[in-house]
Amino acid sequence: MYRFQGCEKSVRFISGVCRSKMSMNSIEHKVLKVLREGIDSSTAVICSCSGGMDSVVLAALLHKLQPVIGYRLTILHIHHGPTGDSNQLDYRTKAAAFVEDFAKQRGLGFQCQKSAEVLSTEADQRDFRQGIYRRMVTESSRAWVALGHHARDLLETRVHRLIRGVGPQGLDSMQSFDDEARLMRPMLGLSYDDIVTYSTEESIQWVADPSNLQLDPFRNWLRHEWLPALEARSAGATATLARSLQSIVDTVSTSDVDFGDMDEGVSLPRYWQLGPSDQRRMIAMYMWQIGIKNYGLSHIEELRKRLDTGQKELTFSLLGYQWRLYSNRLSARSSRTFD
Structure with a gap:
């Protein structure tokens, strides 16, 4: 009924955190980069941990x-x-005890918020x-x-919303940092696969x-039946679908975001x-404005990686265009016309 993984490395893990210089793998580097974009030493991070694999991995990374x-x-x-399902009640009791023990082993503050009423639906x-x-x-305030949530959760949410019927704006369902709700x-x-690894x-x-x-909840059916069937039919299809949906989201112009005049290129002060x-x-x-139509999320x-280097001047080729970073602006010209 319950799935457990061993934690033989917990002592090594905890001692590793105490080192002034610690080695990090690629997954930790990715998460660290995201965190640095939105929080600092004054932030109070509250990690919501259900006891499941995804949230426990997040807690461990944080x-x-x-x-x-x-x-x-x-x-x-x-x-x-409370619930009338004895198996579910047993799980909830064990999950609460597990998460509390996880926090105490690492010297972290812990709190449990419990509903006094029966929550009969997922929406509740x-x-x-x-x-x-x-x-x-x-x-x-801090x-x-x-x-x-990880990339598969995002894909499932977007596919679910497409089936329910939404426009491109409705696909922008999750962000790394939701400033209004203060959710990260x-x-x-x-x-x-990264999470499992x-x-x-x-x-x-x-x-x-x-x-x-x-399989009764529609989202569970998407996760366990539809997406695996899609991947089995065409290897790599789920990753391509995820990239396509992300591209749709990224090309949607929202009325509340002003990117400024881009006739001369992308303004880096505005970009940052x-x-x-x-x-x-x-x-x-x-890219759409200057006529590049065959781009993808990659x-x-x-381009974001190039800008992240911190170089003030740079030229390179991409998608048949010559790109130039100069005077706080990124611009591109067709390889046949760039001077």
Whole structure:
């Protein structure tokens, strides 16, 4: 009924955090880069941890990276309260105890919020969680709630919304940092395989919710039936679908984001004022404006990587265009006309 992974490396993991210089793998570097875009040492991070693999991996990553940035870290567990399902009640009790033990072993603050009422639907449970998050971020101006969503969750949400019927704006469903709600999702850039790999390499323990295996909720059917069938039919199709949906999101122009005049290129001062999603959208809009139509998310990320180097002057080729970084502006011309 419950799935556990061994945690033989926990002693090594904890001692590694205490070192002034610690080695980091590629997954930790990815998450660290995201965290540095939105928080600093004054931030109070509240990690919402259900006890499942995704949220426990997030908690472990936040704990490992805490000394690098210096934020305060607290572990939050939300108990969905009483239920007539004895198996589900047993799971909820064990998950709460597991998360509390996880926090105490690492010397982290812990709190459990439990519903006194029966939450009979997923919507009721979601509303209960979101109400707790809202209350917590209003109690402290420096508080952010961290959630364990990753790339597969984002894809499932977008496919679900497409089937329900939404326009391009409705696909922009999750961000690494939601400034209004003060929710962060540092693992959106990680695949499900990344999560599994990290949990295996670090021997991270978790408790699996048996209800996740049920196919009745439509989202569970997408996860366990439709997406695997798509991948089996055409290898790599789910990754391509995810990139396509991200490209749609990035090319949508929103009325509340002003990218400024891009006739002469992308203004770097304006670019650096934006969050990652709007940075992608700004680059995508510029490429579309100058006539580049065959770009993908990988090309946008290549341009973002070039800008991340911090170089003030740079020239390079991409998509048959010569790109030039000069005078705080990134511009491009067709290889046949660039002078």
